[in-house]
Amino acid sequence: MPYLDHAATTPVDPRVHRRMALCMEREGTFGNPSSTHSWGRAAAALVDEAAGQVAGLVNADSAGMVWTSGATEADNLAILGAARFAANRQRGRHVISARTEHAAVLEPLQQLEREGMEVTLLPPETDGSVTADAVAAALRDDTVLVSLMHVNNETGTVHDIAGIGEVLRDHPARFHVDAAQSAGRLLIDAEGWGVDLLSLSAHKVYGPKGVGALWVRRRPRVRLEPLLFGGGQQGGVRPGTLAPHLIAGMGEACAIAAEQLPAEGPRLAALRQRLLDRLLALDAVVLNGQRDGCPHVLNLSFGCVNGDALQAELEGLGVSAGSACSSSEQGPSHVLRALGVPDALAHSSLRFSPGRWTTEADVDRAASLVAMAVERLRAFSPAWREFVQGANLVELYGVNPGRGHASKE
Ligand SMILES: Cc1ncc(COP(=O)(O)O)c(C=O)c1O
Known part of the structure; x- marks a missing residue:
């Protein structure tokens, strides 16, 4: 069965795995990068090399790389660290973000509100x-931070980070971008776009789970209040013994992603388009997001289908259901709600996410499995009967006709 859930996570590339294995054993680069002897220096050199590889993928200065446990920690450090640093110096207490952000951004923002921001x-x-x-329009004199993701993990919608960076160019607010989904799928120009803080995760780019990075601009210097306190590693911004095997794995994964991006971006976009064409050929299907969104994410709602039943029918297929896109989210996804998708349609949405080893045959198989499941379920659906008799999705669900693209209305 095809795995089409690369936005959730990716398998480790065998080249990355080999690189990591070389770091862990007695003969390898297992030293503590903080140690001053040759074992430590070798490990520190490995970490520096990885910083260069990660920085190369996002066009950033490698000296600003702060290693974290993943993008969740990078987002927390960026948001809490930058906002508290500014607030503690009476520079302002206002932060701008979006309703469609990942929980790793929204929840630290809620924490800032509890702190009076x-x-x-x-x-x-x-x-x-x-x-x-x-x-x-939302920017104020007391705005200290703007945090917006590059690519949305549920819909694949791409934000105009260069344009937003331009708006912020002459404003002192820090600009944080969560690039967990876009890294390796779209070009990223952290320096050129005026980004101050960029969050990355290794396991979204065929690297290991448990490691990520927050890139922090050095010129002009962006300062953060740390979240952790300890041995002073990483300039005290994120102390704790570094994990050379994870960091080297992330570096290798980013180097491979950078090398493959010119060919892989268009290849994934073609797979996404193929899936879209096949599934929009069904009636009463709505695209959630942009028609030409990020090449590895496609989100569709299947009208006149019960969401729970659809999930049950497709249990063996590696796709994500729109009804609960994160383990902490109970009801329909907050992202689809923010787009105005009615709950019933959000509940019957699926996210398809092709990756490095996905073939056209995988996409075709997924499309035919989904089409068969949808047709089977519609046979029992009173809403489908109404649709066939001429009702449209607006009448059935109250869906905004200006939103998305329905195949038949
Ligand atoms: C946009 C976005 N931000 C943050 C995260 C969290 O990343 P991690 O799993 O590395 O903590 C994810 C992954 O689900 C994501 O898609």
Whole structure:
């Protein structure tokens, strides 16, 4: 059965695995990078090399790489660290973000509110994006941080990070971008776009779980309040003994991703388009997000189908259901809700996410399995009977006709 859930996580590339194995054993680079002897120096050199590889993927200065346990920690460090640093120096207490952000951003923002800061969560456009104009309109003299993701993990919607960076160019607010989903799928120019803080995760780019990075701009220097206190590693911003095998794995994964990006981006985009064409050929299917969104994420709602039953039918297929896109989320996804997708349609949505080893045959197999499941379930659906008799999705669900693209309305 095809695995089409690479936005959730990816398998480790065998080249990455080999690199990691070389770091762990007695003959390998197992030393503590903080040690001053040759074992330590070898491990520190490995970490430096990895910083260069990660920085190369996102066009950033490698000296700003802060290693974390993943993008969740990177987001927390960026948001809590930058906002508290500014607030502690009376520079302001206002933060801008969006309703469609990942929980790893929204929850630290809630924490900031508990600490007395004011958070503006921008509503998205109908395609899920937040525009540079919307950011400009929300910006205030006391805004200290703007945090927006590059690519949305549920819909694949791409934010205009360059345009938003331009809006912020002459404003002192720090600009944080969660690039966990875009790394290795789209070009990233952290330096050129005026990004101050960039979150990355290794396991989304065929690297190991348990490691990520927060890139922190050095020129001009961006300062953060740390979340952890300890041995002073990483300039005290994120102390704790570094894990050379994980970091080397992340470095290798990013180097491979950078090398493959020019060919892999268009290949994934073609697979996404193929899937979209096949599934939009079914009636009453709505695209959630942008038609030309990030090449590895496609989110569709299947009208007149019970979401629970659809999930049960497709148990063996590696796709994500839109009803609960994170382990902490109970009801329909907050992202689809923010886009105005009615709960019943959000409940019957699926996220397809092709990856490095996905073939056209995988996509075709997934499309035919989904089509068969949808047709089977519609045979029992009163809403489908109404649809066939001429009712449209607006009448059935109250869906905003200006939103997304339905195949038949
Ligand atoms: C956009 C986004 N941010 C943050 C995360 C969290 O990443 P990690 O699993 O590395 O903590 C994810 C992964 O689910 C994500 O998609």
